[in-house]
Amino acid sequence: xxxxxxxxxxxxxxxxxxxxxxxxxxxxxxxxxxxxxxxxxxxxxxxxxxxxxxxxxxxxxxxxxxxxxxxxxxxxxxxxxxxxxxxxxxxxxxxxxxxxxxxxxxxxxxxxxxxxxxxxxxxxxxxxxxxxxxxxxxxxxxxxxxxxxxxxxxxxxxxxxxxxxxxxxxxxxxxxxxxxxxxxxxxxxxxxxxxxxxxxxxxxxxxxxxxxxxxxxxxxxxxxxxxxxxxxxxxxxxxxxxxxxxxxxxxxxxxxxxxxxxxxxxxxxxxxxxxxxxxxxxxxxxxxxxxxxxxxxxxxxxxxxxxxxxxxxxxxxxxxxxxxxxxxxxxxxxxxxxxxxxxxxxxxxxxxxxxxxxxxxxxxxxxxxxxxxxxxxxxxxxxxxxxxxxxxxxxxxx
Numbered sequence: 001x002x003x004x005x006x007x008x009x010x011x012x013x014x015x016x017x018x019x020x021x022x023x024x025x026x027x028x029x030x031x032x033x034x035x036x037x038x039x040x041x042x043x044x045x046x047x048x049x050x051x052x053x054x055x056x057x058x059x060x061x062x063x064x065x066x067x068x069x070x071x072x073x074x075x076x077x078x079x080x081x082x083x084x085x086x087x088x089x090x091x092x093x094x095x096x097x098x099x100x101x102x103x104x105x106x107x108x109x110x111x112x113x114x115x116x117x118x119x120x121x122x123x124x125x126x127x128x129x130x131x132x133x134x135x136x137x138x139x140x141x142x143x144x145x146x147x148x149x150x151x152x153x154x155x156x157x158x159x160x161x162x163x164x165x166x167x168x169x170x171x172x173x174x175x176x177x178x179x180x181x182x183x184x185x186x187x188x189x190x191x192x193x194x195x196x197x198x199x200x201x202x203x204x205x206x207x208x209x210x211x212x213x214x215x216x217x218x219x220x221x222x223x224x225x226x227x228x229x230x231x232x233x234x235x236x237x238x239x240x241x242x243x244x245x246x247x248x249x250x251x252x253x254x255x256x257x258x259x260x261x262x263x264x265x266x267x268x269x270x271x272x273x274x275x276x277x278x279x280x281x282x283x284x285x286x287x288x289x290x291x292x293x294x295x296x297x298x299x300x301x302x303x304x305x306x307x308x309x310x311x312x313x314x315x316x317x318x319x320x321x322x323x324x325x326x327x328x329x330x331x332x333x334x335x336x337x338x339x340x341x342x343x344x345x346x347x348x349x350x351x352x353x354x355x356x357x358x359x360x361x362x363x364x365x366x367x368x369x370x371x372x373x374x375x376x377x378x379x380x381x382x383x384x385x386x387x388x389x390x391x392x393x394x395x396x397x398x
Contacts, residue, residue: 076101191234
């Protein structure tokens, strides 16, 4: 049974939907976290923020905690405990710090847990939230990339619900009926192509971090912006879609769509093609996840197709952008390959952002790491974390 089919099977009643929902926000200081707070602020009668966590931005986390009067605020960097405690002195807000404190926050009783911690760091907190049986709004694609089979197993075991927040997967979620997967021929997720869509390989040799983080459509953090520039982000999304929906890998496709208006296409066996469209604003999929199975107002600009005029599509070039090819190969290989792919990519992007390697070296380093580490099955979360560490160690020095 897929994650989504579990979601469909436990729709809350109308009375339950009308009740005010409590939310725990993991990764409040990031882009997804800040957009989530916009939605919560616009719907105070529907949502109550119980707890928030952040990585190291004490000033912003304290500001958010005060504004929403949360019960608990947690900073992941344990060395910043006193700074956060001082910033929230006199508020009555519970303060904690460190990895275990983040896990405790994730396991707090809440109706919805927004999992927006970037990278593999979000793996344990998301798992902790799943084990409470909560509805988890999943904005961390790495959880399923690194540990898809294990995450799905825990979702089934604890009767939890996963609702995707990535714009592409949110679109599939809104269109795809998991009770009748045989009606679907294929699913296509779109990619803007990033800032270097029309650049030659020669031109990309001189790409700087400053250029790579300037996404043409979306406002995102540095890491995901670089992933979008290499198309690795789209490769990770292919793997995520495989674990979210009852689809075979050969049913999943990628299409370049520079305007980022159409987020996904679901092609039915009768030739019908369904699409989900909206302007590139993460508030839309966040609102969809928080309100499910209802719809709520989101503070976004509405789509005007007449003003846009035309939409453009291209086939992705996997020679100039090998990250997409590597992700597809990792999905086909299975075992620990997606985990290695993700870990090596995180290190490679970090090294690029620090000026240690070139833009084109990102994919080269990922491929080299995949070739170095033997493929094997990951049976437990501990296996996943050990494999993740092994791949990171190699990628840091290769």
